[in-house]
Amino acid sequence: MMCPFCGYREDRVIDSRESKEGDSIRRRRQCLSCERRFTTYERCDEVPYMVIKKDGRREKFDRQKVLNGLLRACEKRPVSMGKLAELVDEIESLIVESPEREIATTLIGERLMERLRSLDKIAYVRFASVYRDFQDVEEFLSELKNLMLQRKV
Numbered sequence: 394m395m396c397p398f399c400g401y402r403e404d405r406v407i408d409s410r411e412s413k414e415g416d417s418i419r420r421r422r423q424c425l426s427c428e429r430r431f432t433t434y435e436r437c438d439e440v441p442y443m444v445i446k447k448d449g450r451r452e453k454f455d456r457q458k459v460l461n462g463l464l465r466a467c468e469k470r471p472v473s474m475g476k477l478a479e480l481v482d483e484i485e486s487l488i489v490e491s492p493e494r495e496i497a498t499t500l501i502g503e504r505l506m507e508r509l510r511s512l513d514k515i516a517y518v519r520f521a522s523v524y525r526d527f528q529d530v531e532e533f534l535s536e537l538k539n540l541m542l543q544r545k546v
Contacts, residue, residue, distance in 0.1 A: 394422060396424035396427060396429070396431065398424065398427055399424060399427040399429075401424050401425065401426035403425045403426070404423060405422065405423055406420050406421070407421040408420070408421040416436065417436045419434055420432065420433045420435065440494065441454065442454040442488045442489065442494055442495070443494060443496075444488075444495070444496055444497070444498050445495055445496070445497045447498060447499065451495065454496075456481055456485060459484055459505070460478075462523075463481070463505070463516075463520070464477065465519070465523075466516045466517075466519040466520035466523075467513065470515055470516050472513050476512060480509075480512075483504070483508070484501055484504060484505065487500075487501075502524045505524075506520060506524065510540070510543075514540060517540070518537065518540065521536055522536070
């Protein structure tokens with residue numbers, strides 16, 4: 394395994410644990426060069442789950458892509474990495490438990506926005522502005538007004 398900090402290719406495994414669901418193994422590793430620690434996850438290689446994009450294209454589901462979007466929305470917000478990891482796990486479970494091997498990105502986006510709305514309002518608005526592709530300030534303000542109305546209810 395290549396160290397994400399220095400690129401050295403040798404490490405030692407400090408700790409291994411099976412996930413709660415039993416579908417992956419979490420390993421804590423330490424680089425033999427810089428001695429920094431990092432975590433890796435081992436999963437079975439399966440037939441990939443696909444997501445159907447808004448324009449009809451199909452792509453392989455990518456956990457990291459979902460997490461990156463959430464990280465951008467939650468930048469400088471009081472949302473823990475644990476909560477974001479839970480969100481990504483929830484989305485991955487949604488896909489895995491689906492009887493189809495394909496799922497629309499619109500369903501994924503709506504589920505993420507629903508969860509972000511209850512987690513952090515600012516992160517929700519940031520995510521929604523990119524996901525819904527707001528073209529002007531009026532669309533942005535409209536979403537804020539909806540959020541404020543829901544808060545009063």
